[in-house]
Amino acid sequence: KQSASDGTVYTPAGTGAVATTVQTKLRETVSVKDFGAVGDGVANDTAAFQLAVNAAKTVKVPYGTYLFASTVTVTTETNIVLEKDATIIGSGLDTNYSLFSIAITSGDFSVIGGIFKSAKMGIEATDVDSININNASFENLGYGISIHNVSSGITASVGNSNFTNLEVGIGIQTSVFENVIARQNTFKTLHEQTLTLRPYPLEKKITSGFWLQSLSGTLSVIVNDNFVDGVIGFAVPSAEPEVHGLAASCITGAVGRIVIDGNIVKNVNGQASVEGDEGILGRGNSVIISNNILFDAGMREGCIYAKGSDYHEISHNIIEISLTHPLLSSTRGIISASGTNFSQIHGNQFINTAFGIYSRSLNEKVENNQFINNDIHCHTLALEDLTYHVKTEVCNNFADPDCGKFFVVGTTSGHTNTYGDIVITNNKIYGKAESVTIKSANTLIFSDNYVDRVSPDTSRETILYKDQVEMSIIKNNDIRRWDNSLGTGRFLTGYTNWTPRLIATGNMFYDDAVTSFYLLGGTYVDIIITDNFFQLGGSMALPAAVTGNYVISRNIGLDPIEVSSTAVPTTGTWSIADRVIDSTPSAGGTLGWVCVTAGTFSSASDVTGDTDGSTGVITGLTDTSDFFLGNYVTVSSGMPSASTPYRIIAITSTTLTLNVLSTSAQSNVTIVTVNPTFKTFANIAA
DSSP states (O other), X not given: OOOTTTTOEEOOSSTTOOOEEHHHHHHTEXXXXXXXXXXXXXXXXXXXXXXXXXXXXXXEEXXXXXXXXXXXXEOSOEEEEEOTTOEEXXXXXXXXXXXXXXXXXXXXXXXXXXXXXXXXXXXXXXXXSEEEEESOEEEEEEEEEEEEOOSSOEEEEEESOEEEEXXXXXXXXXXXXEEEEEESOEEEEEOOOOOSOOOTTGGGOEEEEEEEEEOSEEEEEEEESOEEEEEEOOSSOOSSOEEEEEEEEEOTTEEEEEEEESOEEEXXXXXXXXXXXXXXXXXXXXXXXXXXXXXXXXOTTOSEEEEEEEEEEEESOEEEOOTTOTTGGGOEEEEEOTTOSEEEEESOEEESOSEEEEEOOSEEEEESOEEESOOSEEEEEOOOTTOOOOEEEEESOEEOTTOOEEEEEOOOTTOSSOOOEEEEESOEEOOSSOSEEEEEEEEEEEESOEEEOSSOOSOOEEEEEEEEEEEEEEESOEEESOOOTTSOOEEEEEEESSOOEEEEESOEEOSOOSEEEEEESSOBSEEEEESOEETTOOEEEOOSOBSSOEEEESOBTOSOOEEEESSOOOSSEEOTTOEEEESSOOTTSBOEEEEEEOEEOOOOEEEEEEEESSSSEEBOOSOOTTOOTTOEEEESSSSSOSSSOEEEEEEOSSOEEESSOOSSEEEEEEXXXXXXXXXXXXXXXX
16 A cells, blocks of 8 residues: 555646646655754754755745855755745855855746845856746845856846845846846945955956846846945955946947836945946946936946947936035036937936036937036037037926036047037026037037026136037027126137038027127138027127128117118118118218117007106007017107117017116106118218
8 A cells, every 4th residue: 555655646636737646746845944954043054955955846944044154056946935034144254155056057046035144145146047036135245146157048037125235236247148127126235345255256346236247149137116225336446446226238249128217226436536336327239217216326427327329218317416425526417328329318307416417429319307406517418539429409408597507519639520410499598607518510509498597607608619610500599697797798609710600590688798799710601690689789799701691680789780781771670880881882982871870660659658767667558569679769758868769678568668767757658669860981982
């Protein structure tokens, strides 16, 4: 008669089930207690664990503390299930062994639950088809989990696990990954450990929560919903120091699709004298870094560093640096790295980063970002040598009054045509310094922006371009308070060593500055400045050498202007000293005409306005539709003079605001446009 323990047939329920024996079925799962494990933290339980993993596919570990004096090696498919707070400890952090070594030629390995602590590494895998770690804790180790030198394609998943007081939480370096997922893990206090021996991979001197480096092959990496707090670099780092919160990098030869989403990363700091620290690093063919929150996470190398050789997207992240941080003046919010065919940076918020975006991308769109107290630059474009930039588009962004320069293009010394087109549109720029500094570009388009230097510094220009800017198109911008703190502001200053073109049209300039357009050096092909409004005037300094179109016309309030015509003007608004040069001069004829009394050729009038005796606002008007900004009008009473023309600087449906204060309160005053008067220049000598 066969006993139940060795021969009784066991048939699982369900169609197609294969019969086995009760003994075989029971042996599929064993407990380490079955092999003599004690679990008191004193007895050496290494041998018992080794026997257990050799005997069964599933190994259960009851509550207790199990001491390992050496490594347990797993060579066949194994699932280890630990009860809550079951703990496996080594002989100490400074020992040259891992708690588990995984070398499974064909098969999977998984761990559920448990605490692993006090050894060189918790789990070290060099060969396996897939590895899955869930609900585990790793403490006081060099690496929590290390996967390296795997010989065939694998998948790896680590979730809902805790990593505390380590150098690296999860460290992966191999050439043959297929899929990697790190989800809902917590990484705290990652720093240099005291280790006498540093065998591979510890000799790399990396500190990181999650660190992946793929050398070749094709893989997909998803890192999401993790929490990182406290990563500090080595006191004496390696030649290429690496300090990361979360890092996934596919270097030359690897094809990687990387998504890093929804993580919180705090307090990631390299040593003060060494570069090489990022809060989040993503490098591959396609990289998406989105919906993360970073606080004091990464400094010189960027809180976020992204490089996608085909494409990368950095979106909806919040990046903040504390005002007391020792490296505050050198922090970079995002580094958008070189070599990218197309990149997008949108919907991010930058708070207190010295540099918001530092880009080396060849073709990039930057939109809907918020820059708050980015003290030096909101966005810097600085390509590496021997690269050819295509286009950068910057649109619908916001920069607050404490920001420095809004957009800066660097240069590549000694190279021409390095930069392509720069398009800056629909931004709200309240920064204290220059809005745009362009060292080199084929075409600069600055349009439909709102610029208001609420608290200006000593920076003189709103736009500064120099050296190599082929064409500038400045149109439809609303420019307010564009003077600097010294009262020497300029809207645009251009220095050039080649033949550029400037078109400025449809802009509204409010408040005063010394010079609007200041163009020096080189030979200009075209200068066209038309249909702009200057509330309080402003002069221009323009070059004499213009080989093509040279048109300065229909600018309201710009003193003086000079245009050419065959006859004295009969339309438009003209200010004192505006000049009209006769375009068909003849011997004995006139040289042209000069405006001696400002005015507007119009028949607009109103007799219902009221002055208040203290402001330039005339209220109670019936219809202002015939008046326009910049028109010159006379007022019958309530102003310093009834015959002097005054300029309209603001209009509503029932009010006009003039560029002079009223002297008394009057009702039903007459407001009427007045024609300018011109005098003829001296005749040309025969």
